[in-house]
Amino acid sequence: MSRVVVVGAGFGGLSVAARLAAQGHAVEVFEQGPQVGGKLGWFSRDGFSFDTGPSLLTLPAVQRDLFLKTGDPVESVLDVVQLDPVAHYRFADGTEVDLPGGGLPQVARALDDALGAGTGAQWTAFQRRAAEIWDVAREPFLESALEGPKTLLRLAKDVRGLRTVAPWSSLRGVGRQYLHDPRLRTLLDRYATYSGSDPGRAPAALATVPFVEQAFGAWYVRGGLHLLAQAVADRARERGARITTDAPVDRVLEEGGRAAGVRLADGRQVRADVVVSAVDAARLYGDLLPRPRLRPPRRLRSSSGFVLLLALEGRTPGLRHHTVLFPDDYDAEFADLAAGRPVADPTVYVSAPDDPALRPSDDTEAWFVLVNAPVHDPQHGGTDWRSEDLVRRHTDVVLDALARRGLDVRSRLRWAEVRTPADLEERTGSDGGAIYGTASNGARSAFLRPANRSPVPGLFLVGGSSHPGGGLPLVGLSARIVTDLVGPA
Known part of the structure; x- marks a missing residue:
């Protein structure tokens, strides 16, 4: 012992x-x-309660x-x-889709119905490739300790496996081989943010993230x-x-x-x-x-998040457990993050479980609202999330984005609690509030972690x-x- x-x-x-x-x-x-x-x-106030993490x-x-x-x-x-649907997505052109939690065939049908015939086939072809990557990468990259050069040497001998994982390709690059509808590419890009990364730089192996979610389901406690x-x-x-x-x-x-x-x-x-x-x-x-x-190295830190915990009066018709509202220019969001500045027009993620334990009454809602944000890094010329003026302005940016995309809650707002990357750093000790530590950017990212x-x-x-x-x-x-x-x- x-x-x-x-x-x-x-x-x-x-x-x-x-x-x-x-x-x-x-x-x-x-x-x-x-x-x-x-x-x-976890945060509770006046009968409203929120998960402040996953x-x-x-x-x-x-x-x-x-x-x-x-x-x-x-x-x-x-x-x-099990969640079903897992999430509701609204794209910049106004189209919307609920992604079900019942498996890949159901996802394909939902995409065809919402985005047009053929989009389900495109996503299915991509997911077949993602399943192959999962089969190859699961044991050496996820379930085993990396052994530096030994791991690299062993993987280099598996030519077929290397071709499948395509470590020289980005998530966005492999997605473009299969996804011709721009909304599907936007949907795929979002999964890079699951690891605080840029889809144009994140490795193709991250294709396993949407595969795992849609093949094995998403769950809530x-x-x-x-x-x-x-x-x-x-x-x-x-x-x-x-x-x-x-x-x-x-x-x-x-x-x-x-x-x-x-x-x-x-x-x-x-x-x-x-x-x-x-x-x-x-x-x-x-x-x-x-x-x-x-x-x-600081340049490898993942992104962080700017969070609003919203205590709302009334109920939102048709509100899903998760809602994702995309901006007009998703690339601009990643450019802002790469430059270390708050995102001017962010993707907005809303988690609003229909769970009586999280609200004081049936005519109220508790929303966790998240947007991607750069880490807290004023000592190196980055964003200072201790600035009260910045926090006020960015709160308005997020509420305005919600309103523009069909979820204007300002008239229903009882109160809002704000959590910044600086708060996350203080509470958890994460470097600058980097949610995922090191970003998964670049072919060697797994070996740099x-x-x-x-x-x-x-x-x-x-x-x-x-x-x-x-x-x-x-x-x-x-x-x-x-x-x-x-x-x-």
């Missing part, structure tokens, strides 16, 4: 704590904030595996329901996805892990060239055989090690800023990878 310290109680830290504790390790988790969950946040589950097998490997199935502790974090924390405690909140770590201890525990901000030292860092990799390598090293096994023996990384990436499914896979690397008790 090893003594294991986990730094951070986000979803990745909690998942690895539960898995390692179930294997018999003595696990202790230290969280800097007052509650667990990390980016799986709003759906994809690749549910990852969560099912976590709960089965640590005890009872996920359904024993959470009410997990009644009461809010924050309950998932609570359930994993409960499971970790049941298996013997100890979780301490309001306990920031300010140093990873090294002894004899390997990790030896942590020092808390109050000066207390906790010895350990293994340290698992679930904090942003940039913070670990830049601030928590005695000798700062390997800080990810910090590895799960650090250069310091006994120190491992888990979570969205490390391999294999951000989002609940990949964070869950990173916990499984680290558990395998640490090994049985």
